[in-house]
Amino acid sequence: MPDLKNDRYLRALLSQPVDVTPVWMMRQAGRYLPEYKTTRAQAGDFMSLCRNPELACEVTLQPLRRYALDAAILFSDILTVPDAMGLGLYFETGEGPRFTHPVRTAADVARLPVPDPEQDLGYVMDAVRTIRRELASAVPLIGFSGSPWTLATYMVEGGSSKAFTVIKKMLFAESQTLHLLLDKLADSVILYLNAQIKAGAQSVMIFDTWGGALSGRDYREFSLHYMHKIVDGLLREHEGRRVPVTLFTKGGGQWLEAMAATGCDALGLDWTTDIGEARTRVGDKVALQGNMDPSMLYASPARIEQEVETILTAFGQGNGHVFNLGHGIHQDVPPEHAGAFVDAVHRLSLPFHQ
Amino acid sequence: MPDLKNDRYLRALLSQPVDVTPVWMMRQAGRYLPEYKTTRAQAGDFMSLCRNPELACEVTLQPLRRYALDAAILFSDILTVPDAMGLGLYFETGEGPRFTHPVRTAADVARLPVPDPEQDLGYVMDAVRTIRRELASAVPLIGFSGSPWTLATYMVEGGSSKAFTVIKKMLFAESQTLHLLLDKLADSVILYLNAQIKAGAQSVMIFDTWGGALSGRDYREFSLHYMHKIVDGLLREHEGRRVPVTLFTKGGGQWLEAMAATGCDALGLDWTTDIGEARTRVGDKVALQGNMDPSMLYASPARIEQEVETILTAFGQGNGHVFNLGHGIHQDVPPEHAGAFVDAVHRLSLPFHQ
DSSP states (O other), X not given: OOOOSOOHHHHHHTTOOXXXXXXXXXXXXXXXXXXXXXXXXXXXXXXXXXXXXXXXXXHHHHHHHHSOOSOEEOOOOTTHHHIIXXXXXXXXXXXXXXXXXXXXXXXXXXXXXXXXXXXXXHHHHHHHHHHHHHHTTSSOEEEEEXXXXXXXXXXXXXXXXXXXXXXXXXXXXXXXXXXXXXXXXXXXXXXHHHHHHHHTOSEEEEEETTGGGSOHHHIIIIIIHHHHHHXXXXXXXXXXXXXXXXXXXXXXXXXXXXXXXTOOSEEEOOTTSOHHHHHHHHTTSSEEEOOBOGGGGGSOHHHHHHHHHHHHHXXXXXXXXXXXXXXXXXXXXXXXXXXXXXXXXXXXXXXXXX | OOOOSOOHHHHHHTTOOOSSOOBOOTTOSSTTSHHHHHHHHHHOSHHHHHHOHHXXXXXXXXXXXXXXXXXXXXXXXXXXXXXXXXIOEEEETTTEEEESSOOOSHHHHHHOOOOOHHHHSHHHHHHHHHHHHHHTTSSOEEEEEEOHHHHHHHHHHTBOOSSOHHHHHHHHHOHHHHHHHHHHHHHHHHHHHHHHHHHTOSEEEEEETTXXXXXXXXXXXXXXXXXXXXXXXXXXXXXXXXXXXXXXXXTOGGGHHHHHTTOOSEEEOOTTSOHHHHHHHHTTSSEEEOOBOGGGGGSOHHHHHHHXXXXXXXXXSSSOEEBOBSSOOOTTSOHHHHHHHHHHHHHHHGGGGO
């Protein structure tokens, strides 16, 4: 196993010294890149792209050919796990993801299997292996999953939601049913992420996109508790290396201390949290990833550079910062602005590591 | 001018002693009430209801006939101000509010008038006077406005938005144009709220529904700065009484200290913030309003009571708490659950005021 040529990303997640601040972009393989659209058209629909390891590898690598990114992230969808549980994932144009069989009752929950990753999600593991081979140790590969709470929102609502009416009815009126669902999802995610690690993912990230829809008490009980269980169940050493785990709750800026106490290595921050204040709050406990407003990429390269400098200064001198956007890159961003962003992070962060 | 029969709400906003914790519900005049639907059908569309002072008064009073609420809130819409600026507000079924003439350029901004409240928004002032008369000093009347930033999101996007793409492009690429718009809106809101106060509103609230979409730095520059300007420009004494001002930024839980420093009397909290921690953070500076998850009203009355007790306990002993939901009541809540909520606040809060 040859050593990584660029291990800045892994070092920063473990709060070790780096030459410059590593950077990657959430949803960096995506529709803002014309070459992505071409490959996607070749695949047919979105899930066919996810299910084709060669094409999933191709779109994973596309942004790395354009930009000096310090990590690749597996191209996939968070809803592969519920799909493998038999819910029948499909995408309605303009409507986002939908499930043919939403989960509504205790009987529905009891019926759900815990998927076997190599059997039921083999296409994801094949994609991980293919990408890892094609990366040829240039940069690390990030695996990922949705958080149990976030997956449950889609499974119970039957798709995307704004007010989370159905799942909140379950949460407040039938909390035991929801706990059973979340526990089964946590078990499934542990198997899924450990399989990604064994297949070659050198770091994993848990996306809790909708944890911010909960009160602090409910967040701890229905979202964080199950992410904590996952952190406890993950392979933390593989191929002789530590496998860092990053937790990201969008809208979770008020709960960073509790998130840091799970034993994860890093927290992802959305752009509403000041990264300097976050660093003060979590201390040396975890590294921080983030957190430029993705909409900043609409602005001029000069304005983008100014914002990068502001965020680097807010974080300050020292280790433990992975630069990123505060959420996924928007599909109508000019690709050259993403390039200006990545280059600015490397160039402007040099003085912060001397 | 007869004295208010029930002034708990005003006293709590000013952190004065009360017998029990006052309670009202954001969007308490709304579609969860069958009598509201009847009146709305009578009026025709939503804006016709807002523009008819007698019917606006009727729906304002409907929830007070059912529940022991401690305040009435003017029935209106936050977009009356942009409508009076000539943007052509209309409602598309299932799409929410739209504007015929969105604001996109510096010339668009320059062209916008600052509306004269009695001339251009006379129907609102007539509604305030009618409601105030019909209330007959039973409980205080709350006036309100959208925050400049929140109004600007609708004006620039042309309606509702999820990612705020157009206004963020303006924010990052043409911030001076946006500042001119926000400043004009702040001037308009000052006139609008002062006219409501003169017409009879005994307290005013500023709704910043979308401030939480900004980074902390951008929130202070593009939203809070203009709410601060409004607070400075408001009539704070009228009819021999202090007129309390409440600021509410949904998703603003990380910025409470800065909000409290504007000189407002109270902060509204959404349900993601722990009200006990919020009280520790803002100290005696402001009262707090909130903050039960509106979805809790789907649960049983027993579960609702338990949550009311939890929030009362989190706030603790003493003055300065107005109970409310953390956002507007959902339209599919059983009306008797709202009643259980209101009664629980009064009954369970008694020991916290002894």
